Amino acid sequence: MPRQMYDKGKIVAGLVIFVIIATFPFWYNIGKAAPAPELKLTDKAKAEKECVMSVTDMKAGHMQLLDEWRDEVVRSANRLYVNSKGKSFNMSLSNTCLDCHSNKADFCDKCHDYASVRPYCWDCHIDNPKATEEAKE
Template sequence: MYDGGKIIVGLIIGIGLLLSPFFYNAGKAVKAPEPELTPKAKEAKVCVAPTPYMRNNHMHLLDDWRQTVVRNGERYYKASTGKMYYKSLQVTCLDCHSNKSKFCDQCHNYIGMDPYCWDCHIVPKENK
């Protein structure tokens, strides 16, 4: 009358299909890469913002810099430490983080992100 057996089989198949991506990827997780710092970045020991913030929000910071420079003409950023930085990817950021393949590309490739920074900015030359 209610075909309880068919309903249970259907539920098991449905739950199996919903959980199959989790079973497929079980044990395949890879630790996020650690960007390789250049000697100049290691020597400086500080960035324009704390490392955890920069890992998660560097694009927000760069977008904000772009907006305030282009729209308001504000060229300097006051860090939480009180130090002033020139708002520029080319001049400020790439001064310490000049190795694009070992710094930028490692994390962006890991998350499958293709940043548009290099559509306008010059890709830094890397020392071999």
């Protein structure tokens, strides 16, 4: 057998072994994703039955909404948000969002930890503004 054929077989075998080793983690973990966390809603959130946007839209795009709110409030001094159903809301993470979703650990942190996301909202906003106000009194 010529030497070139022997080398060609080693290269092909090496490539096959490399592909198997490189893709092993993907094959090994198929179907083993952790389930999405179940969120605990406060009584107020349950009573409202509706958020600023639909649940699906909020899950997918709440950060974009909050970024838009920040820009509108800071740059345009506009604090009024009107959703697709015509209902008005105050553009405020601390007072609108956290009014219904007041338990940051049971609501925000569960999903952010699951998705390995570290939002910068809490650099400026406090977790529970109403508890802080009550402590001042």
